[in-house]
Amino acid sequence: MRTIVFFLTAFMVLAVISQVSAQESYRKKIETLKTLKEKVTEQEKEALRKEVEDINERLADEMISAQEAKTLKESAAKRRALNIEDRIAIIDNRIALLERNKGEVLQTNRDFSISDDGKGISIMVNDEPWRIFERREPKYDRRTYSDFVFAFGLNNAVIDGESLEDSPYKIGGSRFAELGWSWRTRVFENSNFMRFNYGFSFQFNGLKPKDNQYFAVNDGEVQLEEFEFDLSKSKFRMDNLVFPVHFEFGPSRYREREDRVRYYIDRKFRLGIGGYGGFNLGTRQKLKYTRDGEKVKDKLKRGYNTSSFVYGLSGYVGIGGVLIYAKYDLSPIFKDAAIEQHNISMGLRFDL
Numbered sequence: 409m410r411t412i413v414f415f416l417t418a419f420m421v422l423a424v425i426s427q428v429s430a431q432e433s434y435r436k437k438i439e440t441l442k443t444l445k446e447k448v449t450e451q452e453k454e455a456l457r458k459e460v461e462d463i464n465e466r467l468a469d470e471m472i473s474a475q476e477a478k479t480l481k482e483s484a485a486k487r488r489a490l491n492i493e494d495r496i497a498i499i500d501n502r503i504a505l506l507e508r509n510k511g512e513v514l515q516t517n518r519d520f521s522i523s524d525d526g527k528g529i530s531i532m533v534n535d536e537p538w539r540i541f542e543r544r545e546p547k548y549d550r551r552t553y554s555d556f557v558f559a560f561g562l563n564n565a566v567i568d569g570e571s572l573e574d575s576p577y578k579i580g581g582s583r584f585a586e587l588g589w590s591w592r593t594r595v596f597e598n599s600n601f602m603r604f605n606y607g608f609s610f611q612f613n614g615l616k617p618k619d620n621q622y623f624a625v626n627d628g629e630v631q632l633e634e635f636e637f638d639l640s641k642s643k644f645r646m647d648n649l650v651f652p653v654h655f656e657f658g659p660s661r662y663r664e665r666e667d668r669v670r671y672y673i674d675r676k677f678r679l680g681i682g683g684y685g686g687f688n689l690g691t692r693q694k695l696k697y698t699r700d701g702e703k704v705k706d707k708l709k710r711g712y713n714t715s716s717f718v719y720g721l722s723g724y725v726g727i728g729g730v731l732i733y734a735k736y737d738l739s740p741i742f743k744d745a746a747i748e749q750h751n752i753s754m755g756l757r758f759d760l
Contacts, residue, residue: 438506445499449492456488461665469661546668552593554607559586559733561755563613565741568748576632581616584753592656600671603656605680610689611648613751616641623693623712630713630742637704641696646741646751648718650686674728684735685719715739720750724757733757 460481467477563584564577572579588609595602617623617632622642624633635642658678660671691714695706722735737751 438503441499441503441506445496445503448495448499452488452492452495456484459484459488465663548667549669552591554589554591555729555759557586557588557590557607557609557757557759559755559757560584561733561753563615563751563753565615565749566736566752572752576618576621578616578618583614584755585612586610586757588652590652590759594671600660600662600673601657605654605656605682606652608649608651609684611646611650613646613648613753615644617644622695625710625712628713629745635695635697637697637699639695639697641694643694644691644712645694646691646714647689648686649689650684650718652682652684652722654680654682654722654724656680676728678724678726678728678731680724680731682723683719683721685717688714688716688718713743713745714741715743726757729759731757731759 463472463477463480463484466472467474472480561584562579563582564572564575564579566572567575586609588607590605590607590609593604593606594600595604620635620639620642621632622635622639623630623644656678657680658673659676660673661676663670663672690709691712692707692709693712695704695708697704718737718739720735720737720739722733724731724733726732732754733756734754735752739750741749741751
């Protein structure tokens with residue numbers, strides 16, 4: 409008998425605890441919804457403020473007219489007002505549903521929604537918020553920016569005692585490409601006219617000899633020689649890893665907001681002067697020809713006595729992220745050569 413009484417008492421206590429827990433749970437949901445309701449107006453007003461700032465910037469940059477700016481602002485204000493009205497109505501309906509049923513709401517599926525409180529994004533599952541993304545506060549004064557760098561163009565060699573017109577390499581066929589990453593840091597505290605541009609790049613410098621010639625190594629010296637078969641392709645390529653450093657000059661657009669100041673250089677004149685230094689990663693030669701009626705392709709990867717360390721001068725000039733780019737190797741292509749050759753390149757550079 410005592411055992412039965414004990415279990416009945418325990419069951420009643422658990423039932424009371426469960427009921428109290430359920431009551432607290434649905435009250436907590438209601439409090440969460442009320443808190444979310446209070447933030448709706450604040451969120452939409454903040455979003456509207458940012459939209460208006462963007463419209464004003466476009467107007468200042470003469471990308472839109474004053475009439476277009478006015479129309480865009482009116483449209484944004486109307487949209488945000490409707491958002492406030494609809495979002496508050498949705499939250500009011502959820503609160504009424506929970507209060508009417510004391511939290512015991514039938515659900516055929518889990519109630520799922522996504523909310524943004526301005527500081528981050530949360531998933532609402534049955535009115536319980538689960539934070540999935542926390543928005544970082546913007547840095548007030550951002551002095552350093554980064555860009556992906558891509559460049560390509562024509563490549564050749566400056567040979568002692570010869571002009572580029574007499575170069576043994578094809579002008580149009582010899583090309584270069586460059587891929588890298590750069591950082592751009594403002595030098596002065598309150599002026600963005602001078603920037604320090606630095607980073608790393610992979611350079612691919614190609615030379616295509618004329619007159620059926622290829623590079624041969626004789627007693628440690630690399631020379632151009634005529635190939636024994638008719639070459640359909642003769643290409644020589646040097647791959648380098650370099651670390652460019654430039655001083656960059658040019659105007660910028662200054663923008664100040666409540667929480668940040670920014671300097672923008674898009675669509676602005678830019679001039680960079682500097683140089684680079686690095687390492688030769690590898691040298692290879694590709695030959696294509698026909699021998700005894702059979703097509704042959706030779707890929708030769710050797711040292712070719714090229715300089716292990718490369719360094720030179722470089723510069724660029726242009727508007728925004730589209731620039732004319734030139735570089736010149738102060739280090740010779742081949743070590744211990746009777747006649748020195750220095751790589752020279754010119755083309756386009758894109759800072760993306």
